[in-house]
Amino acid sequence: MTRYLYLYLAFFLLTTSCRKFLNVQPQQQVDASVAITDAVSAEAAVNGLYNRLGSDGYYGSNFISLSYLMGGDIQWTGSQSAPSQIAARALTADNSNIASAWMAIYRTILSANYIIDIVPRLTDPLLTEAKKNQYQGEAYFIRALAYFDLARAWGGVQLITSPTYSKTDQEGIRRSSLAETYAQVLSDLDKAEALLPATVNRNKATQKTVWALKARFYLYQQDWVKAESYASKIIDDAANYKLLKPYNAFFANNVTATAESVFELAYSTSFKNGHYNWWLPPALGGRREWAPNNNLVTLLNDPAIGGNRNSLIAQTAPPGNLWYGKLYYRNPTGTDPAYLMRVAELYLIRSEARVKQTKLTQALTDLNAVRDRAGLSPATAATPEAILLAIENERRFEFAFEADRWFNLVRTGRVSSVLNISDPNKFVFPIPISEIIADKYLDPNLGY
Amino acid sequence: MNRLYPKGFNLLLFLLVSHMLVAQTTISGTVLSDEQTPLEGVTIQVKGQAIQTLTNSKGGFTVTVPVLPVLLLISHTGYQKGEFNITTITPSSFRLIRNERNLDEVVVTGYSTQNKKLIAGSIQTINSQAFRDVPASGFNQLLQGKATGVQVNANSGVPGGGITFRIRGNNSINASVDPLYIIDGVFISNTDPIQTGMGQQQGSNPIADINPSDIENITILKDANATAIYGSLGANGVVIVTTKRGRLNSRAKVSLNGYHGWSTATKKFKVASGPETALLTNESRINTVKDNPALPPPSLIAEPDSQPTFDRISDLFRTAHTSNYEVAVQGGTDKSAYYAGFGYIKQEGIVRPSNFERYSGRLNYDNYLNQKVKIGTSVNISRTWRNVSSNDNNPQGVINSAIFVRSYLPVFNSDGTYARYGSFDNHLALINYLGNNAVGWRTIGNVYGEYAILPQLKLRTSWSLDNASEYENNFTSSLLAAGVASNGSAASYETKNLVLTNEQVLTFIQSFGEDGKHSINALVGNTINTVLSQSTSATGTGFASNDLTAVSVASVRSGSSAESRSKLLSVFAKASYTYNNRYTLDASFRADGSSKFGENHRWGYFPSGGFTWRADQEDFIQSLNLFNELRFRTSIGLSGNQNGIGPYAAQGLWQSGSNYLDQPGIAPSQLANPDLTWETTRQSDLGTEFSILNSRLFVSVDYYNKYTYDLLLNVPVPNRTGFATYLQNYGAVSNKGFELAIRSTNINTRTFKWTTEFNISQNTNRIEKLASDITLGASGRNISILRQGYAVNSFQLYKQLYVDPQTGNAVYEDLTKEGNITAADRQIVGNALPRYTGGFTNSFSYKGFDLNIFFYFQQGNKIMNMNDFFLVHGNTQANIGFVPRQLERWQKPGDITDIPRVTTSNRNIEANNSAANNYGGNVANLSSRYLENGSFIRLRTLSLSYTLPSSIINKLKFNNIRAYIQGTNLITITKYGGPDPEVSSQSGNQNTAGYDWATVPQPKTIQIGLNLVF
Secondary structure: OHHHHHHHHHHHHHHHOOHHHHOOOOOOEEEHHHOOOOHHHHHHHHHHHHHHHOOOOOOOOHHHHHHHHHOOOEEEOOOOHHHHHHHOOOOOOOOHHHHHHHHHHHHHHHHHHHHHHHHHHOOOOOOOHHHHHHHHHHHHHHHHHHHHHHHHHHOOOEOOOOOOOOOOOOOOOOEOOHHHHHHHHHHHHHHHHHHOOOOOOOOOOOHHHHHHHHHHHHHHOOOHHHHHHHHHHHHOOOOOOOOOOOHHHHOHHHOOOOOOEEEEEOOEOOEOOOOOOOOOOHHHOOOOOEEEOHHHHHHHHOOOOOHHHHHHEEEOOOOOOOEEEOOOOOOOOOOOOEEEEEHHHHHHHHHHHHHHOOOHHHHHHHHHHHHHHOOOOOOOOOOHHHHHHHHHHHHHHHOOOOOOHHHHHHHHOOHHHHHOOOOHHHHOOOOOHHHHHHOOOOOOOOOO | OOOHHHHHHHHHHHHHHHHHOOOOEEEEEEEEOOOOOEOOOOEEEEOOOOEEEEOOOOOEEEEEEOOOOEEEEEEOOOEOOEEEEEOOOOOEEEEOOEOOOOOOOEEEEOOEEEEHHHOOOOEEEEEHHHHOOOOOOOHHHHOOOOOOOEEEEEOOOOOOOOEEEEEOOOOOOOOOOOOEEEEOOEEOOOOOOOOOOEOEOOOOOHHHHOOHHHEEEEEEEOOHHHHHHHHHHOOOOEEEEEEOOOOOOEEEEEEEEEEEEEEEEOOOOOOOOHHHHHHHHHHHHHHHHHHOOOOOOOOOOOOHHHOOOOOOHHHHEOOEEEEEEEEEEEEEOOOEEEEEEEEEEEEEOOEOOOEEEEEEEEEEEEEEOOOOEEEEEEEEEEEEEEEOOOOOOOOOOHHHHHHOOOOOOOOEOOOOOEOOOOOOOOHHHHHHHOEEEEEEEEEEEEEEEEEEEEOOEEEEEEEEEEEEEEEEEEEEOOOOHHHHOOOOEEEEEEEEEEEEEEEEEEEEEEEEOHHHOEEEEEEEEEEEEEEEEEEEEEEEEOOOOOOOOOHHHOOEEEEEEEEEEEEEEEEEEEEEEEEOOOEEEEEEEEEEEEOOOOHHHOEEEEEEEEEEEEHHHOHHHHOOOOEEEEEEEEEEEEEEEOOOOOOOOOOOEEEEOOOEOOEOOEEEEEOOOOOOOOEEEEEEEEEEEEEEOOOOEEEEEEEEEEEEEOOEEEEEOOHHHOOOEEEEEOOEEEEEEEEEEEEEEEEEOOOEEEEEEEEEEEEEEEEEEOOOOEEEOOOOOOOEEEOOOOOOOEEEEEOEEEEOOOOOOEEEOOOOOOOEOOHHHEEEEEEOOOOEEEEEEEEEEEOOEEEEEEEEEEEOOEEEEHHHHHHOOOOOOOOOOOOHHHHHEOOOOOOOOOEOOOOOOOOOOOEOOOOHHHHOOOOOOOEHHHEEEOOEEEEEEEEEEEEOOHHHHHHOOOOEEEEEEEEEEEEEEEOOOOOOOOOOOOOOOOOOOOEEOOOOOOEEEEEEEEEEEO
8 A cells, every 4th residue: 555655646746846837927928027138129118118108098098188178179978977077177086087197107107217227238239329329219208208298287296217126116206396397307308309310200209309399398388489499490390390281181081190290109900099989970980979069160160260170070960960070080990190299389389489589470470370271361460468369279279189278278377267267276187096095105286 | 336246145045035935925016206206226125024125227126025014114325214014915106205404415525525414514515406497508597596605696687698606705806706616526617708898797607508407416615624625726615516427237218308488578678758758858958057047048859748759678678489408318337337418408588689509418437447446537518609799888789779869769760771879879780780609619528547446545536628619700790880980890709718637636434443433534635737718819890791791801900819827736635534423523735836926925725624513423412302413513724716816917027019100019017026925715614404303304504704815906006106006915805604594394295295495695795904995897987896894896876865855956965074075975885795695495296296486585785777877867968868767856846756856057066955966067977876775586486397107107118207387587576676686787897796787687487398208
């Protein structure tokens, strides 16, 4: 009997002592320790970074929708409470769309931090110095954009500039002031500007993309001189960047990466723009849960106001007669680009910067360039206030379905009079309540 | 079979002796079971004499006795002994009553069989007789109300659809709460393979791949003493299924089984008529302008009374047919035994267009190669087919498209095309064109060998496989909303789940000492287990016509694949020692190593111990003359859980597929947790069983206390880290409960028998420790909440106190006492877990007739009625109609109702008693008025059967003929206002139970059936 026992035990040990048996590695994911090791994986990480920037929570739809829903011209026709709260400008700290934008932005920052941390240390000979600089520059640029968006939406935030390797890595960091957050944006933009080549690439960051964002950044900082000069750097590059006629030439007929675009994110069937089926009516296979409200429809259809920008909207056949937006329409492929910066914005930035420097004629020239493209007669405004108001209205229709209206009104301080918001605490979004609970170092925004 | 030899020898001796004497009287007869089937191999003894014989395959016997009258003693395993006084030589039939108490039987436990009297664990065996003929596709659904401590609910009335099955409550939050299913020693995958989007529902019940008719019995292991031997797989209980096997030396028996059933809904959906919808809409528009005089005058629907009503509900429902046919053969020679079965079932859904079909085949074979070596196999092969239809939160599901659309809107456009409204599809288009087909193939097989090294020492090795594959082909034609823009879309999925298990068990059973006073039952063993999941999918859009439906002919195509595997190594040992048949002490131990955890925390250790005292063996109990049986059991132990978390959960990961510009991209997806380890459940159990009144009343009571700690929990981490959650061992959940089972034989005469069975189980669940609240459910509305100090599956809503009779506005409880209604005023207002569940069965048999009446009940659970949530909206939803409950709205001062005044005003949304919060505003319809009492009691089955008398059966050369008529879900008593209280629409996630959301209600079925055995 003992003989059999030994035999059994031997078999037993043979099978169980196999430590190897229990080491199973995934095939579709890669362990974090070996994620970025060479030229190929570094490039993949940079692609992943753009993917994060264009994810549904961020520029893939949600973040953009926060701006246009808060802007008062877009209605939410669905039944969910989070977007309807936003459209009613009655935000609470538990709004799930706000929380998912916050999350998506910090996820983007994490990817950027990894690249900034690891790429300089890689020793793969296939990874040239130029490539290294480009990857880091792209990461710095996207991190700058992420902190810029956090700052304009929530105010000063926690500044995370190194990757998270373990759960306790970012402990103890508190919110920076708004000025410190913008300083971080500028510092990242400066680094990106130095590292990136001055080429033209409408889907990825280059030095020119940095200039465009710097123009917007200085506009928010009310540094009119710099805003004007950086805007000019792009506008003057007429060989590469120009206003296309008519208005819909930058999006209709499935075009992408037109000369109108300074920076747009590209999508494919395997990486769909989250917007693609939310705007179209059911008759065209969409859900039409975001739709222009009656006021916007009227204004866009007014030839003296909307001009040929009425091509942004259309109406379904009777008896439905529903108005819907057409900027995002590539269903089911989902290949609508996300428009982050268009040359029209740079004209309007420069126009405003010039008004502030009382260069009214030049300011009107810029404004009228945009109006002319929309098929409108030149503006008749004469005083600085009137021109500023004309710029504000131009932006309203020019970027009706993009991330502009709300942030622009907050920036100019016009939000209280235009949208009837008296409490200045409500000019920023609430810090998500789930974050306040999860992070003892994070203070809420006042008033929420 | 060894026992047969002495018996045969005795018989031979007896025959010789009787020949030497002068033979006087020969008596003959037939022995039948209570179901009137002949019993073979029954021992017939003549009292006071050394005369005995066995019955033949027809149950017949003859004995020769010296003189009449004599007393015949008839005994058979599993049946009560019978004593019959024989006065004449007329052949007569004798009926043996099945031993209801089962106390003398051995039961299957983890890796062994043990005498039930001596087991310390809480184990319950359900014989397949208890659930035969019920038209449900999965055996787990059939256990509803049959076993204590087990909560079983069908999530919907979809045939072959998902089941909620919990043994002694929810042990976990993030890891699995489903039990381990073992069929003939094979660990079964319970992963739902359906990839097609079904809304938030579990798409299928993987257990429905098994034909319940092949099952002999089901054993449920509930406490730690019973489950710890399954270590990391056992924390949620274990369900051990034993299928039918042939018996040695038995004649081939062929049984044919068939039934046909007709099902309708227990209750159908109801929506407001066209005129009612128009009336409510106009009233709301008028009220809204009254609330805000700055608005332009309301535009009203003209002539609301003459609005048409289009009945969409009737299109949904049908009288659904169920057909079931089975044939099985079983028998054995002196060396081998076999069982072979084949079954076919086709079940239509009561809501079109879902269907379920299953072909199943089983072969069980055992062979004694010689006295020491036995080999055998159990193989189940089945093919299922489902027509899958999406429900609940999908606005383009067929039920949504029928009930949500305003009833005055026509079904067809004037040009005859299907009309669509809002985000809803046309229900008829879906019924006619929805083409989602899922074909599953399931092979569950096992090969074993047993070697008796010594009579008391046996080695068993077993090699098992569970191979599940699901092949789905979906085509969304351009006639459906989802296919309009894409010109038709198609998807094809191939999903495989493979479980490989190898185990070795060495068993030692020995009694020693004077009269075998000491007995030992011990085993050691190991298992090696691999789980492999693979899936490949292809999708395509753009089809030249609706007759071309394959992905291959789509103009735009894309594909993807996924794979994951996990491995588990285990060693275990178990020993039980019994002294004098009275005291049993047992202990078990298991060590598990899992590939899911980090190298330093890979192994988990799960010990348990138990004690049983058979008090009825003590003289002082016997002298009471009260108890026929009396036992006390107690046990404590640990078991673990690692199911339900990802196979690479402990590793820091970057995911691929984060592509940009069609170039490959990677991005961080998971934060490493090298310390991740087992979720552990500590359970103690105290139980007693007794029978009194000559064993006619049997009572079993259990109390248990479970505490699950080191929960595998996705703990929120600050987003600044770049991650949202982090899987770590944190938190604890407890479950405590009582179980009571009573069996009573009320009347037992030769012709009439009445038995009653009653069981009730109570469970209290509580989250003992949680980092922070976790809210989820209802598509981002977060109606479900997990909060420390409360049970899982709690609902958080704004608690509506009343509707102000003066203003008609809803008044909510202001928790914060700030005088206004904000997010902080949401509170836990109920729970989806029942406090009590149970069953009540009465069986009557009179001659060949059997009447069985089975009630199931559950009490104390709440249902979130999402249909009312959406369809009682006060006109805030322009694209959605109403249910009749909206008509109960407040209309004028003095009205007392819980449905507030209809309006879409959004002024003063923070104020309590503000019109804005009636349906919109901060409350956004998240009002407790839609949370309803989900308790119910239901006549689950009522069946009447007739078995032909043996005299006729014998003439027809049959073994048994039985015909029956049965009703399922005939009566349901409930206060719940929705279609059916047995529902869980968001069952894809265990933490979002108790929603009713555009889901197929339970069917009510009448069936007729016939069993033939020859």
